[in-house]
Amino acid sequence: MDQSLSPAVGRISSSAIRELLALVDRPGVISLAGGLPSAGHFPVEQTIEAVGDLLRDDRGALQYSSTEGNAALREWIAAEHGVRPGQVLITHGSQQALDLVARVTLAEGDDVVLADPGYVGAIQALRLSGGRLVALPTDADGLGVDQLAERLRAGLRPRLVYVVPNFHNPTGATLSTARARQLATLADRFGFLIVEDDPYRELRFSGRGPAPFRTLTDAVVSIGTISKVLFPGLRVGWMVAPEWLAPSLALVKQAMDLHTSTLAQRIALHLLTGPDFLTDHIAVLRDHYQSQSAVLMAALEKSFGAELEINRPDGGMFLWGRLRRPGMDTAALLPGAIDRGVAYVPGGAFSVTAPHTDSLRLSFATVAPDDLVEGAGRLAEALSDRPVGLRRPA
C-alpha cells in the first residue's frame, strides 16, 4: 500500500506537553505542569439548566446551522469588540481559529513572526500551513517589537505576526502599551496582519493591558474563546477579521467542518448573555487565580530564594521561571522532579528556535494551595541539588 503522506504532516510534531501530561498523571505527583482551567469553577448547574431551556424551546439547537455561526452570539461578540457581526466567525475553539487564519492567509514558506518561547498550539498551526517561523525574543513587556522593527528594516516581510497580548502562555508577560502601538504602526507600514490571540484577557488581577489591536489598526485578526472564562470542553471560540478577509475564512471553515456545534454555541450564548451571571462569575475566577498565583509566587520565593527568576504575572494561569545557576537543564531534571513528586513543563517544550534549557512553566490554576506550597518545596529540592553534569545515571 502507498503510505505516503502530505508534506504538511512532516512540518509538525506532537506537543511535548501532551506526551508529558500523560506521564505525570499519577498518584502523589503534584502537577504544576497542566494547562487546564479550574474545573471547580465550571458553571455546571447553569449549563444543565441552559440545555434544558434551549432544547425544550427549540429543536433547532440540535440541527445543522450556518458556517459563520449563531447570529445572536456573533452579535454579542461584535458588540464586545466594536465591529460588525459580519466580521465575526465562530470556530471550534480558538485553536481552529489559529489553524484557519494560517490556512487562509499563508502560502508555503511565508514568514510568520512570534515570541520565543511560544504558545505550542500556535507553533503547530502556523507550521502546518507552511509558515516559516521567525522567532523574536520576549521579556517582561512581551514580544520584542524593537527587534521586529530591526528585522523589518533589514528586509523581513512577514505575512503574519502572532501575539498574545495578555499573560502570554508560557511567559505570563503582558505586552506593553508602547509596544502594542509600535506593532500596529509596523503592521500598517509593512502590510502584515497581526494575529491577536487573547484567551486570558478577562483573567487580569492587577495592572493594565494594552488596548485591543482593533483600536490601533485594521490589520488584525482577533481570536477569542470561552475556554478560560466558562470551560474549554465545548470548543467554542471566535475570530474577528477585517471585512476583506471574513468571507474567505467562512468559505474554508465550511470545507473544514461545515459549522461549529450548534448546541455548544447556544450554550455559550446562554451563559455569556444570561442575566446576573458573567460579571460575577469572572470576578470569582479572577479572585481565585490571583490568590493561587500569590500563593505559588510566595512559596517559590521562599523555597528558591534568588535561584529562580520569575516574571510575576498580572493575570492568567501561568508562571515562567528561569534558573539562575548556570548549566541547569530543566528537561534533564524533570524525571528526578517527578520522582520527588512534582511536575512542571520544561522551557524547551515552548521552543521556536531557542532551547530555553534553564526555564520552566508552572501552572497555578488547579492545584490546591497547600499543594502549591508543598510543590514549590519539592521543586526547589529537585532543581537545586544537582547540576546536569553531576547526575547519576538512572
Add this chain to the structure above:
Amino acid sequence: MDQSLSPAVGRISSSAIRELLALVDRPGVISLAGGLPSAGHFPVEQTIEAVGDLLRDDRGALQYSSTEGNAALREWIAAEHGVRPGQVLITHGSQQALDLVARVTLAEGDDVVLADPGYVGAIQALRLSGGRLVALPTDADGLGVDQLAERLRAGLRPRLVYVVPNFHNPTGATLSTARARQLATLADRFGFLIVEDDPYRELRFSGRGPAPFRTLTDAVVSIGTISKVLFPGLRVGWMVAPEWLAPSLALVKQAMDLHTSTLAQRIALHLLTGPDFLTDHIAVLRDHYQSQSAVLMAALEKSFGAELEINRPDGGMFLWGRLRRPGMDTAALLPGAIDRGVAYVPGGAFSVTAPHTDSLRLSFATVAPDDLVEGAGRLAEALSDRPVGLRRPA
C-alpha cells in the same frame, strides 16, 4: 494592506446549495431542496437527561480532553467496525474527517477519484487540500468501478478514491457488492486508499448494501457520524483508519482544533450506548424515511408519468431525478419553480465536471406527506410546461 490569500482558498467556492437554501426558506414554498434530517425525530428528552446525568457526575465533561477522542466512544465504534480502538479518531463531524484525510494524505495535484454528481462537502474538502478531482460516472449500482479500472489500466494513479456506498448523496444509489469487491481489489493492486463515507448506512429500508470495505481490504479509511441517526447539531463524527495512518491523523487534528467537544462526545456516547434506545430509535427513523420516500416516489410517478426518470433509493434521504425531455435546464427552471411554491436542488450543484443540467435532487426527509404530494404536483407543472428556450423573460 497585503490582502493576498493562500492558493488553497482559490481552489474552492461556496456551496451553491447553501446559497440556494437561503432563497427558498420563505412562506408558501415547499422545499424539497433541503438536506436536513428530520428534527421531529431528534431524541430531545434523552439528550436533556444525558446532559444532567453527565455533568452532575463529572465536571470532566466540560474540560479539555484527548485529541483522539473519548476512550469509551472509540471502543464502541471500534467494536462496531471490528477494529482496534487505536484506529478510531473522533472528529468534529464527518466533514472534518473528510478534510483531515485529504489534508494528511494528499500532496498538491494528487489525483482523487469520485462519482459525478458528487457529495458537495467531499468536493470542497478534497479540492481544499489540493486534490485534482477525477470524475467517474455513476448509475443505479453506484460508482462506475469498471470505468475506474479502465482509467487505472491507462495509467491513472489516484491517491484516494472517495465512495459513498449506501444511498449516495445526491444520487441515492447503493454500490453493488460486485463493484465494492472490484474496488477493493483495485485498491490493493494500485495502492490507493478508499475513503468510505457512510453516513446513511443505518437508514436502509430495503435491499442489501455491500459489505463494509474493511472486510474487503486494509486500504480504507471509513468515515461515520451520528448526524443521521441522532442529530447533526453536535458535530460528532469519526474515522477508522489503518494503523500506519491513525497517528498522523491525530497529529494534524491536534494542530487543527486540539480535540472534538468533550461534552458533545459524552452526549453521543450516552445516547449510542444507553439501554433500550438506539435500536428502537433507528427502527422508527427507518420507518419514517421509508414512508416519506414512498409518498414522494408515488406522487412523482403520478405527476410526471414517464417524463422524470428516478432512481428508487433503498434508504437515506434523497431522490435523484432526470428529466427525459431534451433541452431542459433545472437550474434555469428553478426561479419559476420557486414562484410556483416548490424548491429543489438543480443537478449542477453536485457537478464535478459534468453539468447535470437535466437532473435534480429532491429530499423527502422533513416535508409533511401532504406537502410532498402537493410539492410533486407543483414540480411537474414547473418542469413540464416550458422548455428553456421558450421561457418568457422575468
